[in-house]
Amino acid sequence: MAESYIDQADKEARKRALEVFRQRFREVLEQIRRGENPFLMLPKRTLSNTIYDERRKLLLLGPEKLKRSFFDLHEAKKFMQTLLMARIIFEALERDEYPTIRDLYYRGKHTIVYREPGGRRHEENTWDEQRESDAVIRDIEVLTGLLREEMLILSKEKGKVVGDMRIRSGGDVIDLSKMGHGAYAIEPTPDLIEFLDVNAEYVLVVEKDAVFQQLHRIKYWRQHKAILITSAGQPDRATRRFVRRLNEELGLPVYILTDADPYGWYIYSVFKIGSITLSYESERLATPQARFIGVSMTDIFGDPKSGKKPYLTEQERRNYIIKAKDADIKRAYELMNYLWFQTPKWKREIEIFLDKKAKLEIEALTSKGLRFLADKYLPEKIETGDWIE
Amino acid sequence: MARQRAQRAKAAEAPRETFKSMSPSEFFYHYKEIAGFDNPTKALYQAVRELVENALDATDVHGIFPDIFVSIEAVDREESFYRITVEDNGIGIPPNNVPSAFGRVFFSSKYKLRQARGRFGLGAKAVIIYAQATTGRPIEVYTAPIGSRRVYYFKLKIDIQRNEPLVLARGEFENPSGWHGTRVSITIKGDWSRARHRIYTYFQRTAIAAPYANIVFVDPDGNVVVYRRTLNKLPPKPREVKPHPHGVDAEMLKQLISRSNAKTMLEFMVETFQGVGKKTAEAFLEYAGIPKDLDPHRLSERDIVRLVSKMREFRKFRPPSADALSPLGPEVIETGLRSILKPEFVVAVTRRPKVYEGHPFIVEVGIAYGGEIPPQEEPMLLRYANKIPLLYDERADVAWKVLHSFDWKTYMVTFPAPIAVLTHIASTKVPYKAAGKESVAEAPEIEQELRNALREAARKLREYLLKKKREEEAxxxxVTFMKYTPExxxxxxxxxxxxxxxxxDIREMLLTAMKKRLGLPxxxxxxxxxxxxxxxxx
Incomplete structure (x- = not known):
């Protein structure tokens, strides 16, 4: 590989990460040198150790720590796995590689062959399923304080973006307004993207890829001066980090459009305050200012309490509404328990949902008319401030 | 079942009506099942057993390390005739006693108060009677007492009607090598293919209880099994003791009186019974209301019955002596279990002597665990009484009952478990359920002792299992730490x-830290x- 092709930003990131690894594991070596039981201190990645910071409106990792010792029957394997994963990532950083989490799984999947004192021969894999090695990667992230993106670990690209802006990535300048019918796939290391110039008023994130495509075809983003993004379902880390940077660094307001059901609400919640399984990343990934633009229950049914009129006619409601399933109801009750869903507006949303036991997909709005969605619904809601924060 | 009950009822009634006209030999001729000769299968096993037990009684009891040779040959496959030959290196039989020893039922050197394997004076004679009934062939005996210059040969039958020996041939040979012992050969009708398994089991069990013996067995198919001596020590010899007053019945008392030369009751009591001194005898006779000067020979039948019940009631006799008992001892049991079952752990317990119904007894229990013992749903039970293995009627035995009501979990044994339990009851009178000597009745004292012995042994097993568990844990x-160390x-x-x-270097340091952590020497x-x-x- 020719050195010159390697991006300078990547190089810096690698140097930083390698040094963090050396520092962390030096401690372990010192413990061993002193004849102690070597251990690693990790923040606990559990629901009980996930804290909602009301002031900053973020889901954060709590103060609880986990001591993972090698000479402990139940921890030994995890300890070994953590060191093994650290080594593989370390080697990849050194060699200027960009492993995916699947690569890391294969590289670390070794077979330990051992013969017991009794003579029985056993085989044991360092890990069997990728689920296991993925969990170890998360451990390494909390242990080193480095996100996988900072360790140049790649994952599948999922999010897409178009809009009137230019960025630099891997040494190339990319014009996000010249993507044709396609879109720019948000790379797994969004921190290595440089924002060059932007001509936009806000960011619109659409949960559904299909709706994103329709809005892109009619150049919604140009007409309304928006950066248009889709997470294609549950957002990956790169999309969340990219949205966060647009909000934080460019000061663009972020609006999120999802289905009108508890799963849509949770997608919004992940963008806004972080997820429970990855709470240690919230500080870098969450966008606390993100707004839920819709589709809200009051958009469908109106709200006699506030005098809001519905966007759908009686007839349309009959056509588009889907009856809520038991799982939806159950999920709604769970969300009610989360502190960040206990604002008056969210309480009202959940209340209407549980009352009507009805949900609605964004596509219903495009069915009513793509123009309705693009020229009436979205601009009107943004202009009148009809969103939930 | 019904048929068995009927047979048993017949056996119980018949003698009452016809015993006068029936000799003991005749009685056993007609009721062979009482001695264990119900059918050709059982008979073959029973015959081997009786002869082997006689051979052992002629050796270890007299301080001789047994060398026993046994063979079964098929002499007539069509008729299922088998010749059994058993040879020992025991004390031999004085030639003038041979005809009676083999030819008269109830003539026995063992009909004394001393623990021995045989007790009924039946053994060899039942075999001879059975042989006569099935093949009609006589027994052949070679014997030489210790120091005898000659070896004596006899070929004899039993005159069943008259309960008398019928010597068909006799002979004498030079004995230049100084051999001593007895060799008997007898041909009976048997069923080898059915008895095979039991006979093999019998030899294995016998070898477990006699690790100080060499036993060679050649079966009808020419297979040879050798159990080599693994212990160079004999169990202590049992001594002969006088009967205990609590252990006699009216019939025995009558015999004792007739054999006694005592002129007075006081003299009779002191001379005849164990542990009865002048003072105790006087106190008892006063208690029983019998004049101490009375001539015992003048006691009537009714007096004798009364005397027996008074003796049973009287609490001040010294407890019966255990000198007559010959337990196997922990060393024999442990060696036997170890060499035959090849377990990973053995323990044996010999309890102190106790008494039931005036008879002293000692209970012993051995436990073998793990190793080559296959895990089973219930413990493998090896029962012994007076050193002989009991193979039939396991479920009727008191030991089975004790084992199955035992709380094994307390002792860290969960089934299926690789465990064998040996029980041994040594007594001058083992309460067998029948003359076949295959199961022991539930005397409460014996049951209690079995339970105590089992607990004692099981406690040792638990200690071992605990230690093993700790070791396995370590x-x-x-293993866990070591296998992850390379990575x-x-x-x-x-x-x-x-x-x-x-x-x-890191590996070395990890090893040092690990040892420190485990705190093991x-x-x-x-x-x-x-x-x-x-x-x-x-």
């Missing part, structure tokens, strides 16, 4: 290579990791 920890050491070496640490650690190998395939 081993598991070591840990390599990873640290890779990440920290700029500090110049070597993988091998160097030796024990070395023992636990011996043979442990770890490699990593990347």
């Amino acid at each position: 081993k598991r920890r070591i 840990v050491a390599k990873s640290l070496a890779v990440i920290l290579k700029s500090y110049g640490v070597k993988e091998s 160097e030796e024990e650690f070395a023992k636990l990791v011996e043979g442990l190998e770890v490699s990593v395939e990347e």
Whole structure:
């Protein structure tokens, strides 16, 4: 590989990460040198150790720590796995590689062959399923304080973006307004993207890829001066980090459009305050200012309490509404328990949902008319401030 | 079942009506099942057993390390005739006693108060009677007492009607090598293919209880089994003792009186019974209201019955002596179990003598665990009484009952478990359920002692299992740490290579830290990791 092709930003990131690894594991070596039981201190990645910071409106990792010792029957394997994963990532950083989490799984999947004192021969894999090695990667992230993106670990690209802006990535300048019918796939290391110039008023994130495509075809983003993004379902880390940077660094307001059901609400919640399984990343990934633009229950049914009129006619409601399933109801009750869903507006949303036991997909709005969605619904809601924060 | 009951009822009624006209030989001729000769299968097994037990009684009881040779030959396959030959290196039989010893039922050197394997004076004679009934062939005996210059030969039958020996031939040979012992050959109708398994089991069980014996067995198919002596020590010899007043019945008392030369009751009591001194005798006679000067020979039948019940009631006799008993002892049991069952752990317990119905007894229990014993849903039970293995009617035996009401879990045994339990009851009178000597009745004292002995042995087993569990725990920890050490050491070496640490050094340091962590002495650690190998395939 020719050195010159390697991006300078990547190089810096690698140097930083390698040094963090050396520092962390030096401690372990010192413990061993002193004849102690070597251990690693990790923040606990559990629901009980996930804290909602009301002031900053973020889901954060709590103060609880986990001591993972090698000479402990139940921890030994995890300890070994953590060191093994650290080594593989370390080697990849050194060699200027960009492993995916699947690569890391294969590289670390070794077979330990051992013969017991009794003579029985056993085989044991360092890990069997990728689920296991993925969990170890998360451990390494909390242990080193480095996100996988900072360790140049790649994952599948999922999010897409178009809009009137230019960025630099891997040494190339990319014009996000010249993507044709396609879109720019948000790379797994969004921190290595440089924002060059932007001509936009806000960011619109659409949960559904299909709706994103329709809005892109009619150049919604140009007409309304928006950066248009889709997470294609549950957002990956790169999309969340990219949205966060647009909000934080460019000061663009972020609006999120999802289905009108508890799963849509949770997608919004992940963008806004972080997820429970990855709470240690919230500080870098969450966008606390993100707004839920819709589709809200009051958009469908109106709200006699506030005098809001519905966007759908009686007839349309009959056509588009889907009856809520038991799982939806159950999920709604769970969300009610989360502190960040206990604002008056969210309480009202959940209340209407549980009352009507009805949900609605964004596509219903495009069915009513793509123009309705693009020229009436979205601009009107943004202009009148009809969103939930 | 019904048929068995009917037979038993017949056996119980018949003698009452016809005993006068029936000799003991005749009685056993008609009721062979009482002695264990119900059918050709059982008869073959029973015959081997009787002859082998006589052979053992002629040796170990007299301080001789037994060398026993046994063969079964098929002499007529069509008729299922088998010749059994048993040879021992025992004390032999004085030639003038041979005809009676083999030819008269109830003539026995063992009809005394001393623990021995045979007790009914039936043994060989039942075999002879059965042989006569099935093949009609006589028994052949070679015998030489210790120091005898000659070997004596007899060929004889029993005159069943008259309960008398019928010598068909006799002879004498020079004995230049100084051989002593007895060799008998007898041909009976049997069923080898059915008896085979039981006879093999019998030899195995016999070998367990007599690890100080050499036993060679040649079966009809020419297979040879050899049980070699694994213990060079004999159990202590049982001594002959006088009967205890609590242990006699009216019939026995009558015999004792008729054999006695005592002129007065006082004299009779002191001379005849164990542990009865002048003072005790006087106190008892006063209690029983019998004049101490009375001539015992003048006691009427009714007096004798009364005397027996008074003797039973009287509490001030000394407890019966256990001198007559010959337990196997923990060493014999442990050696026997170890050499035959090849377990990983054995323990044996010999309890102190106790008494039931005036008879002293000693209970012994051995436990063998693990090793080559296959795990089973219930413990393998090896029952013995007076050193002979009991194979039939296991479920009717008191030992079975005790084992099955035992709380094994308390002793860390959960089934299926690889466990064998040996029980031995040594007594001058074992309460067998029948003359076949296959199961022991539930005397409460014996049952209690069995339970105590089992508990005592099981406690030792638990100690062992606990220790083993701790060791396994330690081993598991070591194996776990050791198997992950290569990856840990390599990873640290890779990440920290700029500090110049070597993988091998890290491994060494990890090993040191591990030993410190486990807190095991160097030796024990070395023992636990011996043979442990770890490699990593990347």
